[in-house]
Amino acid sequence: MKKNLLAWLLLGAVMSASAGSMIACGDTAETPAAGTQNVQTAAVTEAETEAPRVTADLPARDFGGETLTFYGRIYQGAWSASDILSRTQDGEQINDALYDRTNYIEDTYNVKLDLVESGEVTVTSKVKSAITAGDNSWQALVCDVYDAGSLSVDHMLLDLKSVENLDLSKPWWAQSTNASLTIDNRQFYATGDIFIKDNQATRVFFFNKDMIKNYDLVSPYKLVFDNAWTIEKFMEYNEVVYTDLNGDNVMSRDADQYGTMAQPQFGNVLYIGAGQLLTSKDDKDIPFLSCMSERAISIMTGISEIIGGNPSISCNGDSDINGEYPNNLVYFQDGRVLFAPEVLLHIETMRGCDVDIGILPPPKYDVSQDRYYCYADGWCVNVVSIPVTNTESEKMGFILEAMAADSANNLTPAYYDIALTSKYVRDEESVKMLDLILNSVVMDNANIFTWGSIEDAVSTAIYKGQPIASTLEKKQKATQKAIDKTVSAIESYED
Numbered sequence: 001m002k003k004n005l006l007a008w009l010l011l012g013a014v015m016s017a018s019a020g021s022m023i024a025c026g027d028t029a030e031t032p033a034a035g036t037q038n039v040q041t042a043a044v045t046e047a048e049t050e051a052p053r054v055t056a057d058l059p060a061r062d063f064g065g066e067t068l069t070f071y072g073r074i075y076q077g078a079w080s081a082s083d084i085l086s087r088t089q090d091g092e093q094i095n096d097a098l099y100d101r102t103n104y105i106e107d108t109y110n111v112k113l114d115l116v117e118s119g120e121v122t123v124t125s126k127v128k129s130a131i132t133a134g135d136n137s138w139q140a141l142v143c144d145v146y147d148a149g150s151l152s153v154d155h156m157l158l159d160l161k162s163v164e165n166l167d168l169s170k171p172w173w174a175q176s177t178n179a180s181l182t183i184d185n186r187q188f189y190a191t192g193d194i195f196i197k198d199n200q201a202t203r204v205f206f207f208n209k210d211m212i213k214n215y216d217l218v219s220p221y222k223l224v225f226d227n228a229w230t231i232e233k234f235m236e237y238n239e240v241v242y243t244d245l246n247g248d249n250v251m252s253r254d255a256d257q258y259g260t261m262a263q264p265q266f267g268n269v270l271y272i273g274a275g276q277l278l279t280s281k282d283d284k285d286i287p288f289l290s291c292m293s294e295r296a297i298s299i300m301t302g303i304s305e306i307i308g309g310n311p312s313i314s315c316n317g318d319s320d321i322n323g324e325y326p327n328n329l330v331y332f333q334d335g336r337v338l339f340a341p342e343v344l345l346h347i348e349t350m351r352g353c354d355v356d357i358g359i360l361p362p363p364k365y366d367v368s369q370d371r372y373y374c375y376a377d378g379w380c381v382n383v384v385s386i387p388v389t390n391t392e393s394e395k396m397g398f399i400l401e402a403m404a405a406d407s408a409n410n411l412t413p414a415y416y417d418i419a420l421t422s423k424y425v426r427d428e429e430s431v432k433m434l435d436l437i438l439n440s441v442v443m444d445n446a447n448i449f450t451w452g453s454i455e456d457a458v459s460t461a462i463y464k465g466q467p468i469a470s471t472l473e474k475k476q477k478a479t480q481k482a483i484d485k486t487v488s489a490i491e492s493y494e495d
Contacts, residue, residue: 054172056405058165058398063111068399071127071138073147073382074117078345081142081382083196083411085113094196097414101406111399118143124150127387131156136389139396145181145378148189148385149448153489157188158386164394165401172404174198177376180443181383183490185285189383193407194400196415200345201380202441203269205363206329209356209427211338215240220360221429224436227367231270234339234363235259235306241338242312251311253331259312260339261328265377266315267462268447268455269341270303272375273362278446278454279483287445287483291458292472299365300458300468308465315463324349343380344437347424359430361437374440378448449486452479 072081086098102113116138118126124147130137131151141148141157151157160166168178173192181187191198207220217237223229238259245256253261262269268278276299280290290296307313319326325346332340333353341362350357361372384400386393421431447455454475461471 054405054408056170056172056401057167058402061109061398063109063395065110065112066395067112067114068140068396069114069116069138070140070142071116071123071130072118072141073121073123073143074115075119075121077121079121079144079197079201079380079382081195081197083382084115084142093414093418094411097410100410101403104406104410105399105402109399109402113399123147127151128154128156131387131389134389136391139386139390139392140400141385141387142195142382143385145189145381145383145443145448146450148383149378149445151385152188153449153486155489155493156388158388158390158393159186159188159493160190160386160397161185161187163386163397166397167401170401170405172408174441176439177381177441177443180445181448182285183281183287183445183487186490186493189385191381191383192404193412194384194404195382196411197380197382198376198441199415199438200343200348201376202344202437203341203362203375203377204344204437205360206332206340206342206346206350207358207360208332208335208338209358210335211241212358219429220358221433224360224372224433227364229360229372230364230366230369231274231303231306232366235310235312237338238310238312245336253314253316253327257336258314258331258338260341261314261316261331261337262339262341262463263326263328264315264317264456264463265459266313266341267303267307267459269362269375269459270307271300271458271462272442272444273373274299274303274365275369275371275373276300277442277444278458279444279451281445286487289454289476289480289483291454292476297469297472300462302365304462304465304468307463313463345380347420351424356426358427359425359433359437361433361440372436372440373442374437376441376443378443381443445486446479449482451482451486452476454479 070084072084074080074082083094083098085102086095087102089096089099106112120126123143127141127147128151148157160168168187168190172194173190177198178187178190178192181189212219217240220229223233241257242259243257244251276291276296278291279287281287291300316327321327321330328337328340329342329346329350331337333350333355335355347357347359361374364372386396390396416434420434425431425434444455445451452475457471457475460466461468
């Protein structure tokens with residue numbers, strides 16, 4: 001979810017360490033997809049000189065040693081907001097980058113940053129109780145988008161657009177994602193370079209490069225660059241590799257080879273990948289049920305007709321084999337699955353895998369589509385917000401802006417350059433894919449607020465090949481009622 005103008009910073013470390021190989025990548029004849037930049041070439045030029053430090057457009061300031069405290073969604077789990085700050089160095093690039101950022105902010109502005117850990121994955125109940133009681137012991141909140149959305153409806157959060165010193169239009173804030181999060185032109189929570197969890201939460205398509213070679217298929221990377229990575233091509237590849245390996249005429253996830261294994265949200269991943277949303281926003285930034293349009297239904301039906309009930313695709317939410325990842329990734333690592341749509345986090349959990357892994361955005365619906373779109377859901381993405389109990393919000397606004405900007409100097413390079421391109425990602429083309437993917441992330445308010453449970457219904461209907469129009473009709477009334485209730489609550493905020 002990062003901006004391309006930061007790419008030369010993000011790739012500088014890789015270029016310096018391995019200039020020869022990366023320059024060769026920059027010289028490739030393949031042309032990046034429309035809307036992306038040749039970041040390798042920019043990185044080569046910038047690598048010759050020391051990059052200037054990225055800083056926010058803020059005045060010099062001395063907080064006099066004041067403590068500003070975060071309340072964070074900290075728990076024993078993958079989506080813990082562990083990317084707020086760090087007090088110790090341990091040799092891990094991400095942690096040490098957080099340590100550097102923490103020290104830089106504290107030393108530069110003579111401020112102390114503190115963190116109250118929630119100890120739980122869901123923080124809504126505790127936060128509502130604290131705010132209702134007027135507790136001002138913490139000045140900012142970091143939690144998942146589901147919780148932040150719920151708190152905004154209950155008038156517990158400040159509109160970040162009105163917070164002094166905070167400028168969400170700056171490139172260190174995730175523009176595409178944050179644009180998805182507003183309602184009535186108000187923004188109560190935001191994400192960007194200040195975190196890395198938003199990157200890890202992005203849905204991508206992992207693919208088995210060895211299988212591509214064994215079946216003599218055109219590289220999916222080339223398909224992306226040639227604007228040919230579409231659902232039709234995706235299905236063509238699925239059907240080519242689909243094989244009854246043990247010859248018993250019964251397809252089994254445990255024994256046979258599949259084109260795709262995914263979790264049940266797969267249908268919605270493809271629908272959003274087609275450039276569609278369940279709920280869009282009008283010119284006044286008010287959500288409406290856009291999936292009822294003739295075009296949306298046509299696209300959903302088209303996707304469903306292509307993938308629904310196809311035996312080369314298996315959608316299952318089981319996760320009883322390995323605690324680190326769902327079963328579909330277990331089979332993928334066995335080398336019996338070509339495509340595994342999953343969150344980007346799992347490039348890290350699969351680091352010991354023998355399969356040569358590539359990374360792609362979800363396919364386009366067809367070649368006429370303007371660009372690629374990547375889905376992220378509200379359970380995984382963490383955002384920052386400021387409670388209404390903070391009567392001096394400009395102070396936290398100042399620090400958040402400074403932290404987000406400074407992340408371009410430490411946290412983002414550590415994640416993108418070192419943790420991904422050097423440690424986990426196994427080919428140079430994936431560097432280009434990551435830049436494209438992380439600048440294409442969108443979220444849907446239907447997911448964030450679970451309006452009418454329409455997301456689950458649509459996703460299931462798509463991948464099972466069930467009637468789309470009747471599914472939507474059954475959900476329309478309840479969903480619209482839920483939308484109206486949320487919008488009314490947001491509109492009733494005092495300016």
